[in-house]
Amino acid sequence: MTAATAPRRPSTNRLASALSLSRSQAAVRALLVVASFALVVLTLVAAPHALIVAAVALVPLTLWAAWRPESSWATVLVVGHVLHWVATVPVPAGAGAWLRLLGAAWLLLVVHLAAALTASLPPGAPLPRATLRRWARRGAVVAGLTLPVWALALVAGEQRVPGEVGLTYAAIAAAAVLALVVHLLARDDDRG
Amino acid sequence: MSGAPAVGAASGAEAAGLRVSGRWRATPAHVRALGLGVLLVAVGVVLRRPDALVLGAPLLVVALWSSVHRPTADPELRVRTTAPLLREGQATAWRATLEPTAQVEEAGLTLLPTPHTAYDPGSRSVAAAVDPHGTEPTVLSVTCRSTRWGHRTLGPATLALSSALGGFRWEPEPISLPAVPTVPLPDTFTARVAVPHPDGLVGQNRSHHPGDGGELDQIRPFRFGDRLRRVHWPVSARTGQLHVTATHADQDSEILLLVDAMHDIGRSEGVDGSGSSLDNAVRAAGAVAEHYLRAGDRVGLIVLGARDLPPVTAAAGPNHLRRLLDALARTRVADGTVSDEKRLRSQLRHHVSAGTLAVILTPAVSPDVLAHAVGLSRRGISVVTVDTLPAELASPDLPAERLADIAATAAEHPDETRLAWRIRLLERSREMARAREAGVPIVPWAGPGTLDLVLRDLGRRSRAPRVVSR
Numbered sequence: 001m002t003a004a005t006a007p008r009r010p011s012t013n014r015l016a017s018a019l020s021l022s023r024s025q026a027a028v029r030a031l032l033v034v035a036s037f038a039l040v041v042l043t044l045v046a047a048p049h050a051l052i053v054a055a056v057a058l059v060p061l062t063l064w065a066a067w068r069p070e071s072s073w074a075t076v077l078v079v080g081h082v083l084h085w086v087a088t089v090p091v092p093a094g095a096g097a098w099l100r101l102l103g104a105a106w107l108l109l110v111v112h113l114a115a116a117l118t119a120s121l122p123p124g125a126p127l128p129r130a131t132l133r134r135w136a137r138r139g140a141v142v143a144g145l146t147l148p149v150w151a152l153a154l155v156a157g158e159q160r161v162p163g164e165v166g167l168t169y170a171a172i173a174a175a176a177v178l179a180l181v182v183h184l185l186a187r188d189d190d191r192g
Numbered sequence: 193m194s195g196a197p198a199v200g201a202a203s204g205a206e207a208a209g210l211r212v213s214g215r216w217r218a219t220p221a222h223v224r225a226l227g228l229g230v231l232l233v234a235v236g237v238v239l240r241r242p243d244a245l246v247l248g249a250p251l252l253v254v255a256l257w258s259s260v261h262r263p264t265a266d267p268e269l270r271v272r273t274t275a276p277l278l279r280e281g282q283a284t285a286w287r288a289t290l291e292p293t294a295q296v297e298e299a300g301l302t303l304l305p306t307p308h309t310a311y312d313p314g315s316r317s318v319a320a321a322v323d324p325h326g327t328e329p330t331v332l333s334v335t336c337r338s339t340r341w342g343h344r345t346l347g348p349a350t351l352a353l354s355s356a357l358g359g360f361r362w363e364p365e366p367i368s369l370p371a372v373p374t375v376p377l378p379d380t381f382t383a384r385v386a387v388p389h390p391d392g393l394v395g396q397n398r399s400h401h402p403g404d405g406g407e408l409d410q411i412r413p414f415r416f417g418d419r420l421r422r423v424h425w426p427v428s429a430r431t432g433q434l435h436v437t438a439t440h441a442d443q444d445s446e447i448l449l450l451v452d453a454m455h456d457i458g459r460s461e462g463v464d465g466s467g468s469s470l471d472n473a474v475r476a477a478g479a480v481a482e483h484y485l486r487a488g489d490r491v492g493l494i495v496l497g498a499r500d501l502p503p504v505t506a507a508a509g510p511n512h513l514r515r516l517l518d519a520l521a522r523t524r525v526a527d528g529t530v531s532d533e534k535r536l537r538s539q540l541r542h543h544v545s546a547g548t549l550a551v552i553l554t555p556a557v558s559p560d561v562l563a564h565a566v567g568l569s570r571r572g573i574s575v576v577t578v579d580t581l582p583a584e585l586a587s588p589d590l591p592a593e594r595l596a597d598i599a600a601t602a603a604e605h606p607d608e609t610r611l612a613w614r615i616r617l618l619e620r621s622r623e624m625a626r627a628r629e630a631g632v633p634i635v636p637w638a639g640p641g642t643l644d645l646v647l648r649d650l651g652r653r654s655r656a657p658r659v660v661s662r
Contacts, residue, residue, distance in 0.1 A: 022315065075224040078251075082232065086244055101243050109250040116221035116358035121300040122350075124315025131298055131321040138357060142253045149249040153242035170237050180256055 024127040025118055029066040032114035036062040039081050039107040046100045047088035054084045070119035078112055092157065102150050106143050113139050209272030209289065212351065214364035216263050222359040226255035258359025263295035267353055267362060273336075273346060273372055280377035280463040283312075283337040286346050286369070290330040290353070296322045296362075298354040301332040303347045304366075308340035308462050322353075339462025341376035341474055341521050345369075375517035376478040377463055409438040446506045446545060447484045447491045449477045449516075452554035452561045454497035454536060456525040458582040459597045468597075469555035472580035474520050476553055476637045481516045485509065493519055496554075496561060497526035497536050506548075540564045549574045551643070555581040556634070557616065562623050566630045576646050577627065577634040588614040 021029070040058050044050045058080055065077040085104055092098045117135050121127060152172075232248025235241055268291040275284035288301055303316040312335040322330045332351075338344045348366035355361075411424050414434035422436040451473050458468035467475070481491045485508060492506030493516050504519050526532035540560065544550060550568050554561045556579055569575045585598065595602035595609050602609040624634050633646035 020315065022317075070220070072220060075220060075228075078224060078228060082228065082244075082247055085247065086235075086241065089243065091241060092243060101246050104243075105246045105250055108247055109254070112221065112225060112251060112254065113357070116219070116225075119219070119221060120298050120352075120354040120358040120361070121319040122302040122315075122317035122352075124302065124313075124317035125300055125319035128298075128319055128321040130323075131319070134297070134321065135357070138257070142250050142257070145253050146246065146250045150246045153236075153246050157242050173233055173237065176256075180259070 021123050022126040024132065025121075025123050025125070028114050028118050028127065028132075029069065032069070032111055032118070033062055033066050035107045035110035035114065036065075036077065036081070039104060039111065040084070042100060042104055042107065043081070043085050043088060046085075046097065046104070048090065049088065051084065051088045054080070054088070058084065065115060066118075069115040074115040074119070077115075078108065081108055081111065098150070098154050098157075102146070105146055105150065109139065109143060109146070113142075209270035209287070210367070210369065212269045212271055212288075212364045212367060213266065214362050215266070216355075216360045216362050219354075219358055219361045221357075222255060222258050225251045225258070225359075229253075229255050254357055255359070258355065258357045261295050261356035262360055263293070263355045263362070265293060265295075267291070267293040267296055269351065269353075269364075271349070271351070271367055271369065273369055276372065278338045278344075278372055278374045280338065280341055280374055282374075283335050284346075284372055285333045285335050286349060288332040288349075288351055290322065290332070292326055292329065293322075293324075293353075295324055295355050296353050297324055297356055298322060298358075299330055299332055300352050300354075301334065302350045303334050303336070304349070306336070306344055306346055308338065308342065308460075309344055309346065310337040310339055311335065312337070336372075338372065338374040339464060340460060340471070341374050341523075343371040343373050343521060345371040373518060373521045375514075375521045376474045404439065409440050411435050412438050445484075445489050446548045447480070447489055448506065448544060448548050448550045449481060449491065449493045450550060450552040450554075450561075450564075451477050451493070451495045451520070451523065452497065452552070452558060452580075453495050453523050454526045454528075454532065454558045454561070455555055457555050457557065457598055458585055459594075466584075467582065469557075469580045469582060469585075470523070470525055472582065472637055473553040473555075473578075474523055476578055476580065476642075477551075478517055478520055480551055480643075482513055485513045485516075491516060494539060494542055495519070495523050496539050497532055498523050499526070499532075499535070503539075503542060536560060544568060544571075544573050546572065549576070549647075551575075552577045553580050553637075555579065556620050556624055557581070559619075559623050562627045562632075565632045566627050569631045575632050576643055577632055578642065579624075579634055579636045583636070586617065588617055 036058070040055050040062075044052075044055055058077070061073065061077050061080060065071075065074040068074075089101075092101050113135060117127070117131075121131070229248045229250075229252030232244045233252055236243070236245025236248060269288060271286070271288045273284045273286055275282070278284055286301075286303055288299075290296070290299055298319065299322055300319045301317065303311065305311075305316065316334055318332050318334055320330050320332055336344070336346050346369060348368040350366055351364060353362040411427050412435065414423065414428075414436050418436045422438075424435045424437045427435040453470060453473075456468050456470035458471075459466055460468040460471050477493065481493070484491050488508060490506040490508045491512065493504040495501050501519060501522055501524075504516055507515075526536075536558075537560070550565075550573055552561060552565050552575065554577060556562055556577070562577070565575050565577050585594065590598070590610060590613060592606055595606055595613075598613055599609045628634060635642055635646055
């Protein structure tokens with residue numbers, strides 16, 4: 001087949017094959033890149049004094065983490081996003097700021113899950129549809145479980161409820177950890 | 193990919209495969225989610241930063257989800273190749289079978305590339321979604337098509353299983369299975385002319401001597417000892433005297449194949465592409481062996497210059513063909529060291545029985561092998577030399593892209609390499625001319641009928657008186 005008669009392939013396919021990636025792996029890594037860039041933009045929008053240096057540093061870090069999601073650079077990327085947000089965005093005040101915070105949490109979740117999924121399976125292998133559906137479903141569940149925490153934080157932040165809010169958070173976290181420990185111990189007893 | 197079916201099927205013990213062991217470990221993603229989630233929630237609580245709490249919550253949920261579904265049992269995973277033996281162009285599958293195991297959700301397999309092997313899928317990687325509650329085993333399979341004779345070590349392979357949300361990973365050490373022998377796919381070969389000196393007991397070659405056989409010699413008067421069923425009644429009735437049908441004896445002969453593995457010249461692209469001199473020699477030897485073994489003759493093999501490959505004694509039968517092809521598959525080109533030269537000299541002192549037809553397959557680059565052919569011919573052995581040098585390399589003006597096929601340093605010194613090759617070809621043609629003058633026919637390998645003309649000449653010559661040195 002000559003070059004003139006060869007069918008044209010989309011540029012994304014050519015890029016994916018050059019990187020020895022399957023199309024689905026390339027798509028999930030592209031999702032990681034998009035979510036990371038969106039989080040950078042969201043942080044810049046939410047921050048009153050944007051830290052451009054951090055944003056610029058996160059761009060190549062994103063590309064490298066998408067190229068090697070199994071490496072520790074993916075962790076560095078997630079930590080970098082968190083530091084960027086916490087350092088530049090003040091405690092939310094107002095509906096818009098709280099919505100941006102929820103969006104940032106979901107984007108951070110997407111970055112983490114995309115990196116974890118692409119690191120779980122060989123880069124050259126197409127991701128099974130069942131795997132993609134399973135991860136999407138669970139990601140949606142986790143995103144949904146974030147809503148009560150976000151709502152609790154929103155209510156606590158907006159209404160200035162009396163009492164020590166920090167202790168309330170600590171009590172909730174302690175109850176959750178206690179429930180998890182009880183569950184794990186009960187499970188080990190059943191197997192033993 | 194449409195690989196032809198494999199030669200044989202795996203036996204029961206091989207079909208079960210090799211059990212692989214490993215252990216579950218937390219992944220960097222799980223450590224990231226757990227560590228960062230706990231840290232952010234703690235920062236949110238202690239420093240009164242609800243944004244940190246909200247950012248850390250999904251990560252902590254992911255970490256808790258992975259921990260709740262943490263696998264505790266080792267999976268039962270077996271790996272194997274589906275075919276124990278291949279012919280060139282045939283395919284086998286590198287297969288991993290995972291028995292149903294709780295909490296295993298994803299499985300992936302990747303094979304490292306092996307020379308002269310085509311893979312399907314081309315990425316050599318497959319992935320599967322495992323149903324944690326299923327009852328059927330999960331199979332990961334990569335099809336490997338061997339495109340050249342030899343022993344193929346497929347892999348090593350990397351296998352990995354993952355739990356929920358990629359929290360834990362089970363990954364054994366890279367797995368190497370025993371090499372799969374790929375026997376050469378013999379070229380098409382037939383010879384209509386019988387070998388010059390059949391001397392065995394049974395076979396399909398017509399002997400010069402009378403005896404029991406299938407080919408008519410003459411109808412002659414009855415002699416004492418003739419069997420009555422040999423009486424030819426029409427002639428006996430016409431002449432009034434008993435006549436019998438006399439036949440030539442059917443005998444087998446011994447064929448000795450000498451494969452020159454001192455050099456491998458040319459580009460080896462497997463069964464679908466161009467062949468090197470050793471490719472041509474191995475495939476031609478397989479074809480000649482298959483033809484004569486089917487004709488009932490005995491065939492032996494000596495690979496000149498090959499290490500760890502003892503001579504195969506001449507024998508007959510289909511099992512012997514398998515033995516010969518397996519020996520050919522283990523052929524490796526000599527390194528060109530002093531020990532190889534010594535080995536060649538010791539191999540050239542092999543015994544050749546009278547009446548043997550020696551077929552020497554050589555690119556005729558090594559003068560020792562041609563000298564050996566001349567020596568055998570002078571001892572009265574019927575010798576045929578098959579030139580296996582690829583035809584495109586026999587030209588003195590090689591294009592630049594083919595120079596690398598004959599010398600590793602061609603890229604640095606193309607002009608010197610071309611000049612050296614021209615000189616070598618001149619010497620080769622002179623040595624071949626001398627061998628021909630000494631009575632050793634040299635023919636290029638051309639598939640069916642390659643040996644017919646020279647065998648006919650050898651047959652004529654064998655019936656003429658001649659002087660031999662023993």
